[in-house]
Amino acid sequence: METRELRYFVAVAEELHFGRAAQRLGIAQPPLSRAIAQLERRLGVALLERTSRAVALTEAGSVLLVEGRAALDAVEAAERRTRRAALAGAGQPGLVLVTKAGASGELLSKLLDAYASEPGAVPVDVLLCGVGEQERLLRDGRADVALLHRPFDSTVGLDSEELRTEGQVVVLPAGHPLTAQAQVRMADVAALPGLPPPRRPGPDGTYPDGPGPQIRDNAQLYQLIALGRASAVLPESCRADLRRDLAAVPVVDAPTVTTVIAWPPHSRSLALAGLIRTAIRL
Amino acid sequence: METRELRYFVAVAEELHFGRAAQRLGIAQPPLSRAIAQLERRLGVALLERTSRAVALTEAGSVLLVEGRAALDAVEAAERRTRRAALAGAGQPGLVLVTKAGASGELLSKLLDAYASEPGAVPVDVLLCGVGEQERLLRDGRADVALLHRPFDSTVGLDSEELRTEGQVVVLPAGHPLTAQAQVRMADVAALPGLPPPRRPGPDGTYPDGPGPQIRDNAQLYQLIALGRASAVLPESCRADLRRDLAAVPVVDAPTVTTVIAWPPHSRSLALAGLIRTAIRL
DNA sequence: TGCCGCCGGTACCGTTGGGGCATGGAGACG
DNA sequence: CGTCTCCATGCCCCAACGGTACCGGCGGCA
Numbered sequence: 001m002e003t004r005e006l007r008y009f010v011a012v013a014e015e016l017h018f019g020r021a022a023q024r025l026g027i028a029q030p031p032l033s034r035a036i037a038q039l040e041r042r043l044g045v046a047l048l049e050r051t052s053r054a055v056a057l058t059e060a061g062s063v064l065l066v067e068g069r070a071a072l073d074a075v076e077a078a079e080r081r082t083r084r085a086a087l088a089g090a091g092q093p094g095l096v097l098v099t100k101a102g103a104s105g106e107l108l109s110k111l112l113d114a115y116a117s118e119p120g121a122v123p124v125d126v127l128l129c130g131v132g133e134q135e136r137l138l139r140d141g142r143a144d145v146a147l148l149h150r151p152f153d154s155t156v157g158l159d160s161e162e163l164r165t166e167g168q169v170v171v172l173p174a175g176h177p178l179t180a181q182a183q184v185r186m187a188d189v190a191a192l193p194g195l196p197p198p199r200r201p202g203p204d205g206t207y208p209d210g211p212g213p214q215i216r217d218n219a220q221l222y223q224l225i226a227l228g229r230a231s232a233v234l235p236e237s238c239r240a241d242l243r244r245d246l247a248a249v250p251v252v253d254a255p256t257v258t259t260v261i262a263w264p265p266h267s268r269s270l271a272l273a274g275l276i277r278t279a280i281r282l
Numbered sequence: 283m284e285t286r287e288l289r290y291f292v293a294v295a296e297e298l299h300f301g302r303a304a305q306r307l308g309i310a311q312p313p314l315s316r317a318i319a320q321l322e323r324r325l326g327v328a329l330l331e332r333t334s335r336a337v338a339l340t341e342a343g344s345v346l347l348v349e350g351r352a353a354l355d356a357v358e359a360a361e362r363r364t365r366r367a368a369l370a371g372a373g374q375p376g377l378v379l380v381t382k383a384g385a386s387g388e389l390l391s392k393l394l395d396a397y398a399s400e401p402g403a404v405p406v407d408v409l410l411c412g413v414g415e416q417e418r419l420l421r422d423g424r425a426d427v428a429l430l431h432r433p434f435d436s437t438v439g440l441d442s443e444e445l446r447t448e449g450q451v452v453v454l455p456a457g458h459p460l461t462a463q464a465q466v467r468m469a470d471v472a473a474l475p476g477l478p479p480p481r482r483p484g485p486d487g488t489y490p491d492g493p494g495p496q497i498r499d500n501a502q503l504y505q506l507i508a509l510g511r512a513s514a515v516l517p518e519s520c521r522a523d524l525r526r527d528l529a530a531v532p533v534v535d536a537p538t539v540t541t542v543i544a545w546p547p548h549s550r551s552l553a554l555a556g557l558i559r560t561a562i563r564l
Numbered sequence: 565t566g567c568c569g570c571c572g573g574t575a576c577c578g579t580t581g582g583g584g585c586a587t588g589g590a591g592a593c594g
Numbered sequence: 595c596g597t598c599t600c601c602a603t604g605c606c607c608c609a610a611c612g613g614t615a616c617c618g619g620c621g622g623c624a
Contacts, residue, residue, distance in 0.1 A: 001361050002284050004582095018601060031583045033602060043361065045368040050601065053591065060368040067360035067423075070548055074356035078349035079283050079325065085345040086327040141349075157547030159438055265439030266352055286611095300572060313612050315573060334571060334619045 003075050005039045006068045009047065012036055013065040016055045070139070077141030077264070084141075094122030095271055098137050099147035101128040102218030104259050106240045107163065107282070108147060115278040122271040130216055131200050138264050144272055149235065150258040160262035161280050168254035169236045171221075171246055173228050179247040186233075186253050195231035198224065222246060235259075285357050287321045288350045290314055291329065295347040298337045352421070359423030359546070366423075376404030377553055380425040383410040384500030386541050388522045389445065389564070390429060397560040404553045412498055413482050420546050426554055431517065432540040442544035443562050450536035451518045453503075453528055455510050461529040468515075468535050477513035480506065504528060517541075 011021040012032065022029040040047050047061035057065065099108060108126070115121050127143055131152070137143040138158060147163075148155060170189045172179055178188065196212035198221055207214045213230050215221045218238070224230040226245045235257040239248050261279045263272060293303040294314065304311040322329050329343035339347065381390060390408070397403050409425055413434070419425040420440060429445075430437060452471045454461055460470065478494035480503055489496045495512050497503045500520070506512040508527045517539040521530050543561045545554060 001357055002286060003357070004284060006357070006360070019599090027582090028584055029600085030585085030602075030604095035582080037602085043364060043368075045364055047364075051591075053600075055601085058368075060364050063367040064360060064364040066548060066550060067356075067363050071353065071356035071360045074349075074353035075283055075285070075288070078288070078346060078353045081349050082325060082327055082329075082342050082346040086325075086340075086342040156441055157439055266348060268348060301570090309611090310613055311571085312573075312575095312614085317611085319573085332572065335621070337572085 001039070001042075003072060005035060006072055008032055008035045009039060009064060010068050010072065012048065012055070013057055013061060013068075016057075018055065073136070073140040077139060080141035094124055095145060095269075095275060096125045096127055096143045097145050097147070097275075098127040098129055098134050098143040100131055100134070100149070100217075102238075102241075103149060103235070104147050104237060106237060107259060110282060111275075111279050114282060115275050118274060118278055120271075120274060124275065132202065134262075138262070144267070144269065145261060145263045145275060148260050148262050150260060151255060152257070155260060155262050157265070158262040159265050159267075160260040161276060163259045163261055163279055163282065165256050165258045166236050167250060167252075167256055168233050169239065169248035169250050171225055171232050171234055171238065171242065171248050173226055174245050174247045176247065179249055181249060183250045183252050186251060189231065189233060189251060192231055195228070198230045198232060283321070283324075285354060287317060288354055290317045291321055291346060292350050292354065294318055294330065294337070295339055295343060295350075298339075300337065355418070355422040359421060362423035376406055377427060377551075377557060378407045378409055378425045379427050379429070379557075380409040380411055380416050380419050381429040382413055382416070382431070382499075384520075384523075385431060385517070386429050386519060388519060389541060392564060393557075393561050396564060397557050400556055400560055402552075402556060406557065416544075420544070426549070426551065427543060427545045427557060430542050430544050432542060433537060434539070437542060437544050439547070440544040441547050441549075442542040443558065445541045445543055445561055445564065447538050447540045448518050449538055450515050450533050451521065451530035452533050453507055453514050453516055453520065453524065453530050455508055456527050456529045458529065461531055463531060465532045465534050468533060471513065471515060471533060474513055477510070480512045480514060 008021070008025060011025050012018060015021040015024065018032055018036075019029050022032040025032065036048065045060045046058050047064060049056045049058055097108075112124060112126070115124065127137065129137065134143070134146040134148060134153060135156075135158070138146055146158075148160070170178070170184060172195075178184055178192070198215045199207045199210060199212045200215060201207055213224050215224065215230075218234075221230065221232055222243050225232060226243060233251055233254055234248075236248070236250065237259075242248060261276060263276065267273075290303070290307060293307050294300060297303040297306065300314055300318075301311050304314040307314065318330065327342045328340050329346060331338045331340055379390075394406060394408070397406065409419065411419065416425070416428040416430060416435060417438075417440070420428055428440075430440075430442070452460070452466060454477070460466055460474070478492075480497040481489045481492060481494045482497060483489055495506050497506065497512075500516075503512065503514055504525050507514060508525065515533055515536055516530075518530070518532065519541075524530060543558060545558065
């Protein structure tokens with residue numbers, strides 16, 4: 001199976017429409033039809049159910065969609081990492097670390113400082129991204145290592161080491177009645193009138209239904225909380241860089257959050273190993 | 283990057299010889315030279331250092347060898363799993379479980395019995411293989427799930443659940459003086475005259491240097507122990523299917539062995555989920 | 565030192581097959 | 595029943611893959 005065939009199939013499987021898929025791929029529709037038909041012939045498997053009105057995935061087609069995406073990511077990763085390895089000989093890029101915008105800022109800066117002072121350290125680029133994007137970036141080679149937060153992020157398919165575990169706090173506008181308390185419970189937070197938890201985009205970029213404002217990162221969230229439009233339960237390390245107009249109260253029965261450093265399983269890079277060692281020693 | 287290019291590069295990188303690689307690929311040498319040159323041009327990266335006498339990998343080439351193998355495995359896995367998914371509609375194959383020959387036999391048979399009596403169970407093929415092959419089989423789609431033994435097997439890049447933890451025993455010929463003791467220590471085993479531990483093949487199929495007989499599976503090992511040519515420290519569950527002419531003595535300070543059930547991280551199969559649930563409940 | 569053999573690269577050529585355009589054919593809809 | 599939508603088919607062209615023949619560099623050997 002060639003990656004071209006896989007790319008074609010994934011496009012059709014995602015669009016469920018040969019015309020649109022062909023447009024997305026920048027080719028005409030007939031060659032696409034033929035390519036898919038040939039793929040099915042070579043596999044000996046029906047991947048799509050076509051009627052003249054609609055296209056649907058077969059059971060085998062769904063499997064190939066999932067597995068094919070993973071395979072394409074792996075090929076892309078191979079290409080990107082090879083390019084980066086060549087540049088690394090020339091000097092510049094080193095490692096790319098990805099983490100969620102506005103999370104673990106203090107831990108991250110400590111880690112970068114500590115690593116930079118190690119002998120043999122290479123330059124580290126920091127990439128900030130939205131929730132759920134990190135895994136993808138690691139898998140397709142755009143990043144080498146990530147700071148993740150369990151249980152929100154999954155470490156499925158990655159190697160990881162735990163760095164720290166912390167409780168959570170509820171973030172509220174300064175002066176909110178609840179901020180007078182030394183601690184609260186999840187039930188208190190859930191009962192806050194007019195302060196629903198925000199909605200974050202899922203892996204596919206869409207937002208779940210329900211109340212609460214849609215947000216993309218913590219800066220947006222803080223602004224909405226300051227405006228009295230939302231509240232949020234966050235790891236307590238967020239207090240280190242909280243705005244002056246917000247306050248945080250520990251939530252005693254919230255699940256603890258574990259910050260982990262994670263990397264693709266078969267990495268062999270010495271620089272990465274050094275960064276991980278530094279992180280564990282922190 | 284097309285899989286054809288990757289296959290070609292991996293062949294050359296493994297052989298370090300264009301002629302042999304071409305032969306292995308079933309093509310002539312000139313097209314292979316051209317394909318590699320074109321790959322390097324498209325990537326903008328030198329992958330090989332050629333002299334007229336020898337071919338060597340560059341830094342970037344080593345990266346592409348590792349990453350490319352992983353990518354090719356992922357593509358193969360996509361193909362195999364798609365084919366299997368199509369057959370599963372027709373009924374037969376179900377799941378493929380892989381484990382080391384001669385390990386966890388009792389646990390395995392319990393698991394298979396328990397799963398078979400679940401509602402909605404599918405047929406499970408059992409594949410027995412040598413040490414270190416399981417990870418490969420899971421990654422390239424020839425198997426769906428494996429029983430692994432930490433710390434001997436790595437679960438890098440896989441999802442897993444622990445099933446049981448056990449101590450280890452030393453296996454000796456029946457009647458050996460040490461079998462009179464209720465327990466021994468690692469130092470006692472290491473000091474056994476003329477009974478070195480066996481050597482098992484590594485991931486590349488070669489044996490480490492040193493004393494001790496070369497073995498491929500536990501049946502060979504048992505025969506060598508019975509002949510008085512070797513001894514071995516194994517998980518205590520091996521006692522369940524030990525030959526009559528062998529005896530086992532607990533080793534109190536040997537590392538404990540954890541049997542885990544492991545599967546590729548992005549599996550979405552209901553049948554697999556059922557098998558895993560059954561295993562955890564055992 | 566000059567010949568030989570090994571090895572990778574280059575030149576050239578035939579053929580495969582991917583892609584474009586035009587068209588066919590089946591089903592939904594008014 | 596005409597029309598529209600959408601996937602498949604027929605036909606053509608050309609890029610590119612693979613094969614054969616040959617070149618050039620380099621080490622070994624007499």
